[in-house]
Each structure stands twice: as structure tokens, then as C-alpha cells.
Amino acid sequence: MRTICLETTIVAVIGTVVGSTIGLAALAGASGALTGSLAPHVPLERFAVVLAGVAVLVLLVSVLPAAMVVRYRPAEALGRRE
Secondary structure, eight states: HHHHHHHHHHHHHHHHHHHHHHHHHHHHHHHHHHHHOOOOOOOOOHHHHHHHHHHHHHHHHHHHHHHHHHHHHHHHHHHHHO
């Protein structure tokens, strides 16, 4: 479980950095077209709340299924019929 959490955190951080960079570039272009200034106004509190929410969701959607899978032995899981 520790490995899954670590890998999830690494992927989430990389995704956040790449996504924020691409989003900022797109937002700067839109801001430049609308206001003439390339510096968009983004409240840091809202940005932090969005990042925290995404981090929680990423951990939930990766750790919960992994926790369910870890309960069973691999041979048991393969032989299970639903």
C-alpha cells in the first residue's frame, strides 16, 4: 500500500505541475486577448483549494481500489466467480 500511495503522489504532483503550466499558458493567452494584459488574476486561495481537492480525489480513486484488491490472495482472486 505504501508503494501505491507513493506512486500516486508522484503522478499527482507531476500532473499538477504540467496541468497548471498548460492552464496558465492558456489563461495568459485568453487574458491577453480580453484585457490586453498577459498576467491573469487567479486568487491563490481558490487555486490552493482546487489543488487540495484534486489531491484528495486522486488518492481516493487509487488507494480504495488497491485496498480492496490487497484483501485477497492472487490465486483466490483469479478463481473467484461472481
